[in-house]
Amino acid sequence: MAHNKHHKQLVFTVKDRCRVCFTCVRECPVKAIKIINGQAEVLSERCIGCGNCVRVCRQEAKVYLQQISEVNELLKSGQRTVACLAPSFPAEFTEIEDYRILVGMVKKLGFELVTEVAFGADMVSVAYKKLYHQQDSKGIINSDCPAIVYYVEHYLPELVDHLAPLVSPMVASSRFLKKKYGDDLQVVFIGPCVAKKAESDEIDYALTFAELRQLFQQHQIKADESLACDFNPPFAAKGAIFPVSHGLLQNMDIEADITKGDVVVAEGRVNVKDALNEFSQGALNARHLELLCCEGCIMGPGMSEEGKKYLRRSCISNYVANKLENFDQQQWEKDMKLAETVDLSTSFEQMDRRTQIPTSAAIAEVLKSMGKNDPGDYLDCGACGYDTCVEHAIAIVQGLAETEMCLPYTIEKLHQSIEKVNHSNQELATAREALKQSEKLAHMGQLSAGIAHELNNPLGVITMYSNLLLDDVADDTTRSDLQLIVEQTDRCRKIVGGLLNFARKNQVRLQETDLEKFVQQSIKSIIHPKNIAIELSVEMKDPFVFLDADQMMQVLTNLEKNAVEAMPEGGKLSISLAEKPDDVIIAISDTGTGISKENMEKVFTPFFTTKEVGKGTGLGLPLCYGIVKMHKGKIDVNSNTDPEKGHTGTTFTIRLPRNPS
Numbered sequence: 328m329a330h331n332k333h334h335k336q337l338v339f340t341v342k343d344r345c346r347v348c349f350t351c352v353r354e355c356p357v358k359a360i361k362i363i364n365g366q367a368e369v370l371s372e373r374c375i376g377c378g379n380c381v382r383v384c385r386q387e388a389k390v391y392l393q394q395i396s397e398v399n400e401l402l403k404s405g406q407r408t409v410a411c412l413a414p415s416f417p418a419e420f421t422e423i424e425d426y427r428i429l430v431g432m433v434k435k436l437g438f439e440l441v442t443e444v445a446f447g448a449d450m451v452s453v454a455y456k457k458l459y460h461q462q463d464s465k466g467i468i469n470s471d472c473p474a475i476v477y478y479v480e481h482y483l484p485e486l487v488d489h490l491a492p493l494v495s496p497m498v499a500s501s502r503f504l505k506k507k508y509g510d511d512l513q514v515v516f517i518g519p520c521v522a523k524k525a526e527s528d529e530i531d532y533a534l535t536f537a538e539l540r541q542l543f544q545q546h547q548i549k550a551d552e553s554l555a556c557d558f559n560p561p562f563a564a565k566g567a568i569f570p571v572s573h574g575l576l577q578n579m580d581i582e583a584d585i586t587k588g589d590v591v592v593a594e595g596r597v598n599v600k601d602a603l604n605e606f607s608q609g610a611l612n613a614r615h616l617e618l619l620c621c622e623g624c625i626m627g628p629g630m631s632e633e634g635k636k637y638l639r640r641s642c643i644s645n646y647v648a649n650k651l652e653n654f655d656q657q658q659w660e661k662d663m664k665l666a667e668t669v670d671l672s673t674s675f676e677q678m679d680r681r682t683q684i685p686t687s688a689a690i691a692e693v694l695k696s697m698g699k700n701d702p703g704d705y706l707d708c709g710a711c712g713y714d715t716c717v718e719h720a721i722a723i724v725q726g727l728a729e730t731e732m733c734l735p736y737t738i739e740k741l742h743q744s745i746e747k748v749n750h751s752n753q754e755l756a757t758a759r760e761a762l763k764q765s766e767k768l769a770h771m772g773q774l775s776a777g778i779a780h781e782l783n784n785p786l787g788v789i790t791m792y793s794n795l796l797l798d799d800v801a802d803d804t805t806r807s808d809l810q811l812i813v814e815q816t817d818r819c820r821k822i823v824g825g826l827l828n829f830a831r832k833n834q835v836r837l838q839e840t841d842l843e844k845f846v847q848q849s850i851k852s853i854i855h856p857k858n859i860a861i862e863l864s865v866e867m868k869d870p871f872v873f874l875d876a877d878q879m880m881q882v883l884t885n886l887e888k889n890a891v892e893a894m895p896e897g898g899k900l901s902i903s904l905a906e907k908p909d910d911v912i913i914a915i916s917d918t919g920t921g922i923s924k925e926n927m928e929k930v931f932t933p934f935f936t937t938k939e940v941g942k943g944t945g946l947g948l949p950l951c952y953g954i955v956k957m958h959k960g961k962i963d964v965n966s967n968t969d970p971e972k973g974h975t976g977t978t979f980t981i982r983l984p985r986n987p988s
Contacts, residue, residue, distance in 0.1 A: 335392070335524065335525040336371040336374075336392065337371075337374060337376040337378075337391055337392050337521055337522065337524055337525055338369045338371075338374055338376070338378065338380060338381060338389055338390070338391050338392075338521070339369065339389070339390055339391075339392075340366055340367065340368045340369055340388055340389060341387065341388050341389070341390060342366065343366075344386045344387060344388035345365070345366045345367050345386060345388040346386050346388070347362065347365055347366070347367055348386075349367070349710070349711055349712035349732060350383045350384065350385075350712070351367050351380035351383060351384055351389055351712075352367060352711070352712025352713070352728075352732075353709060353712040353713075354379040354380055354382075354383045354596065355377075355380055355596075356375070356377060356379070356478065356596040356597075356599070356620070357373055357374070357375055357478065357481070357482055358373075358712075358713070358722060358727060359371075359373035359375070360712070360727070361726070361727045361728075362727075362728060362729050366388075369389065370727075372680065373481075373680055375474045375477035375478050375481065375482075375522065375620075376473065376474055376477060376521050376522030376524070376525055377474040377521070377522060377596065377620045377621070377628070378391055378474075378520070378521035378522070378627065378628025378629070379596060379621075379628065381521065382628040382632075391521045391535070391628065391629075392521070392524050393538060394524065394532045394533065394534060394538070395534070395538050395541055395542060395545075397532055398532050398534060398542070399542075399545075401513055401515070401531065401532065402436060402437035402438070403437075406511070406513050407439050407440075407509070407511060407512050407513060408438050408439055408440070408513040408515060409438060409439065409440035409441070409442060409504055409508070409512055409513070409514055409559075410433050410436075410438040410440070410441045410442070410515050411442055411447075411497065411500050411501070411504070411514060411515065411516045411517065412429075412430075412433070412441065412442070412443055412444060412517050412518070413444045413497070413517065413518025413519060413536075413570065413624065414444055414445040414448060414496075414563070414566060414567045414568070414569045414570050414624075414643070415518065415519050415536075415624045415625045415627070415630070415639075415643065416429065416517075416518075416536065417643055417645070417646035418570070418625040418630070418634065418639030418640070418642045418643050419519065419536040419630055419634070419639075420536075421634075421638070421639070421642055422550070423550050427555035427556055427557055428550050428553055428555050429550075430555075430556045430557060430558055431553040431554045431555055431556040432543060432548050432549075432550060432553045433517075433539070434556055435546070435548050435553055436542055436543075436546060436548065440504075440508065440512075440559040441556070441559055442500065442504060442558055442559050442561070443500075443558050443561075443562070443563040443566075443567070444496050444497055444500045444516070444518065444563075445563030445564075445566035445567040445569060446500060446561040446562065446564075446566060446662065446666075447495075447496035447497060447498070447501075447503065447566070448471075448496040448499075448563065448566030448567070448569040449563055449564050449565065449659075449663065450496070450499045450500075450566075450663070450666045450669065450671065451471060451493055451494065451495070451496050451499050451671060452565075452566060452569075453663070454493050454671050455467075455469070455491065455493065455615075458493070459614065459615055465489065466489055466606060466611070466612075466613045466614055466615070466616060467489060467490075467491050467615050468486065468489050468491065468603075468606075468616045469491055469615070469616065469617050469618060470490045470491045470492075470493055470494075470495065470673070470675070471493075471495040471496055471569075472495075472522075472618060472619050472620050473495065473520070473522035473523060473525070473526040474520075474522040474620035474621075475599065475618045475619070475620055476490060476526075476675060477522065478599075478600075478603070478620070479603070479675070480675055480676060480677065480678045481678050481679065481680040481681075482679075482680065482681055483603055483604075483607055484677035484678065484679045485607065485677075486606070486607055487675050487676065487677050490675050492672055492673060492675075493671050493672065493673065494527075494671050494672070494673045495526065495527075496566065496569060497516050497518070497530065497533075498526070498527050498529055498530070498673070499666075499669065499671055501514045501516075501527075501529050501530055502529065502669045502670070502671075503561065503662075503665070503666055503669050506665070506668070506669055507560075507561070507665065513531045514529070514530050514531050515530075515531060515532045515533070515534060516530050516533040516534070517533075517534045517535070517538075517539050518533070518534075518535065518536065518624070518629060519535060519536055519570070519621075519624050519625065519626075519627030519628070520533075520535070520624065520627050520628070521535065521627075521628050521629060522620075535627075535628070535629025535630075536629050536631070537631060538629070540631070560658070560662060561658075561659070561662035561666075562654075562655065562658060562659060562662070563650075563659075564650075564651070564654060564659050565647065565651070567646060567647045567650060568643065568644075568647050569624070570623055570624030570625050570643060571623045571624075571625060571640050571643055571644075589612070589613055590613065590614065590615045590616075590617070591606075591611060591613045591615070591616045591617070592616075592617045592618075593616070593617075593618050593619075594618070594619040594620075594621065594622050594623055595619075595620075595621070595622045596620065599619070599620055602616060602618060603616075603618070622636060623636070623640070625639040625640060625643060626639070682725050684721060685721055685724040685725065689724050690720045690721060690724060693720040693723045693730070694716060694717070694720045696730060697716075697720075697730050697733050697736040698736060698739060699716055704716075705717070706735055708734065708735065710733070710734035710735075711728065711732040711733050711734065712728075716733075719733060757963075760928070782819070782823050783823055786816055786820050786823065787820075789812070789816045790813060790816045790817065793812045793813045793816060794813060796809050797809045797810065797813065835874070835875035835878060835954075835957050835958060835987070836875050836877075837873040837874060837875060837986075837987065837988060838873065838875075838876060839871055839872075839873055840871065840872055840873070840874055841870050841871055842867070842870045842871070842872050842904060842911060842913075843863075843865050843867065843870045843904060844870075845874075845876065845879075845880075845883075846863065846883065846902060846904065846913070847863065848880075849880055849883035850863065850887065850902070852880075853884055853887045853888055853891065854891075855891045856891075856897070858896070858897030858898075859891055859894055859897055859898055859899070859900055860898075860899045860900070861899075861900045861902070862899065862900070862901045862902070863903075863904075864901065864903040864904070865903075865904045866903070866904065866905045866906070867904050867905065867906045867911070868906070869906065870904070871985075872911050872983060872985050873985065873986045873988065874958060874983065874987075875954075875957075875958070878954045878957070879954065879958070881950065881954065882950075882951040882954050882955060882981070883913075883915075885948070885950065885951050886915045886951060886979050887900065887902075887915060889947065889948075890915060890916075890917035890919070890977070891917075893917050893919030893920060893921075893976075893977065894917055894918060894919040898917060898918035898919060899917070899918045900915070900916070900917055901914075901915075901917075902914070902916075903916075909984060909985055910982055910983065910984055910985065911982075911983050911985060912980065912981070912982050912983075913980070913981040913982075913983070914978055914979070914980045914981075915978065915979045915981075916976060916979075917976050917977055917978075918974060918975065918976040919975065919976050919977060920968060920976075921966040921967050921968035921975045921976055921977055922964070922966040922968070922977055923968055924968075927964065927966060930948050931948050931949050931952040931962075932949065955981055955983070958983050958987050959983075959984055959987040960982055960983040960984065960987070961981070962979060962980070963979070963980045963982075964977065964978070964979050964980075965977070965980070
């Protein structure tokens with residue numbers, strides 16, 4: 328039997344070359360690619376050797392099994408060897424006009440014989456023709472393409488009985504040559520196919536045309552330095568047309584009559600899979616399926632990369648036409664007579680390698696993890712290498728793929744990551760500014776405390792003696808002057824008191840407080856004109872919080888008064904209360920003119936004020952800042968002065984822990 332039952336790894340991944348573009352995943356008809364540690368690795372046990380991944384990988388991260396060194400050793404051994412050239416050789420060596428020069432180059436490598444596999448194609452064509460005319464309704468799948476055979480055996484094993492029980496032209500040639508030249512003949516196949524390397528134990532080695540070019544280069548064999556030699560017998564006839572689409576049918580002298588539909592010809596991974604799947608489902612009532620995994624053998628992975636399909640097809644046609652003009656019909660018939668004594672039979676096995684389809688729940692879970700909650704979210708763009716989102720999800724469950732292979736999902740994650748980074752950068756910038764402000768205020772607080780303590784005693788003396796003098800003086804002018812001294816001294820003492828409050832080190836006196844009632848009380852304690860509306864919004868289930876009522880009342884009334892003063896033409900004062908598990912949030916907003924950008928960094932700085940001279944000390948907001956900090960809270964301000972960017976106004980947001988202790 329020709330079939331090789333021993334699995335051989337044909338394709339390998341070159342570590343660190345893979346750029347994970349998923350092209351190989353997309354091109355693999357059986358999805359024998361697994362993404363492992365950022366590398367698209369070939370799963371040998373699933374591979375059918377089609378070589379598509381090698382052909383499409385621009386990074387050369389996929390390479391096929393090389394047997395150049397083994398063939399070199401064979402040629403050095405002195406054993407009788409024959410090189411069997413696949414019929415697609417004219418499509419590969421287009422630069423060599425006379426095929427006999429190529430034969431001479433191959434013989435120069437050390438091969439005793441050089442023959443055409445096309446004669447084996449003549450042999451199997453006769454057998455296929457008999458099979459075609461003898462069969463009843465059972466459809467026959469050609470078995471000369473090993474990748475097709477592997478696909479049927481492993482992924483559609485129910486169709487194994489439909490495979491033609493005939494060897495490929497390569498094996499047929501080997502059997503004929505050993506009958507003609509002796510069983511000790513060592514056979515080396517040279518062609519465009521990677522799968523041939525594992526097809527049969529009856530072939531000693533299989534090289535690709537690309538490997539043959541490497542051999543020529545190693546041995547410095549050039550076309551213009553080689554003698555022209557013809558092939559050794561047997562000589563082929565129409566079998567030379569085998570590597571192109573419909574080639575087998577032409578050799579069988581059978582036309583694919585479209586009105587009958589009993590012959591199906593398909594090539595390429597997509598068309599072949601479609602044909603086999605429809606045939607398996609009974610949708611095709613075909614007597615014969617001629618299938619080639621590549622787009623004809625002339626486009627096999629062992630061919631040079633730069634070749635053009637239709638130019639190659641033309642080269643095959645020209646070669647066959649020239650060959651048949653000078654064809655020795657008698658010698659061919661004599662060789663075909665001997666070929667009739669060669670057994671062309673073989674058998675195939677069901678070797679099911681299909682993986683179990685996951686449950687719909689498992690598939691849905693994977694799809695949901697990629698943001699695909701319903702069929703409307705399935706893009707089926709194919710960027711991941713799989714035709715549909717569901718196929719990709721199945722591969723993920725089976726451990727063959729990763730969620731990051733989905734380009735839309737990855738882009739969305741990238742956008743989210745960028746947004747998180749931007750948000751983090753913004754928070755970091757805000758925290759940095761807050762730290763700078765805290766440091767600045769801390770220094771100001773120390774300075775303020777020192778100044779306040781130094782001024783407090785002299786101011787007390789001035790106040791006391793001014794009041795004593797007031798009691799003793801009767802002159803109205805003098806009393807008026809003394810009264811002014813007392814008033815201004817009191818004002819100075821209030822400023823000093825504010826400084827002490829700003830820099831205070833005393834502890835807060837916490838008591839449980841109903842925050843909603845507390846805020847309502849603060850609103851009642853301020854005076855506001857009728858053209859200002861006040862709105863309180865409460866979204867709290869638990870309004871109770873621990874705070875120092877006297878000090879926090881100063882904070883709220885100060886912010887509320889500032890908001891009212893910021894709306895001289897009227898407006899709206901909004902106060903909202905919200906809660907987190909461990910915090911409460913108080914937001915006080917106005918619809919005033921807002922705080923300019925250059926003043927935003929100064930609002931908590933002592934003695935800074937935008938009010939008219941004599942109307943503000945610039946200690947109100949620093950005092951609020953100090954009290955909130957003593958409560959282990961945080962106070963922030965946002966403001967807008969540009970009407971084009973939205974409503975103008977300012978919002979102070981206070982965040983307090985429910986229990987600062």
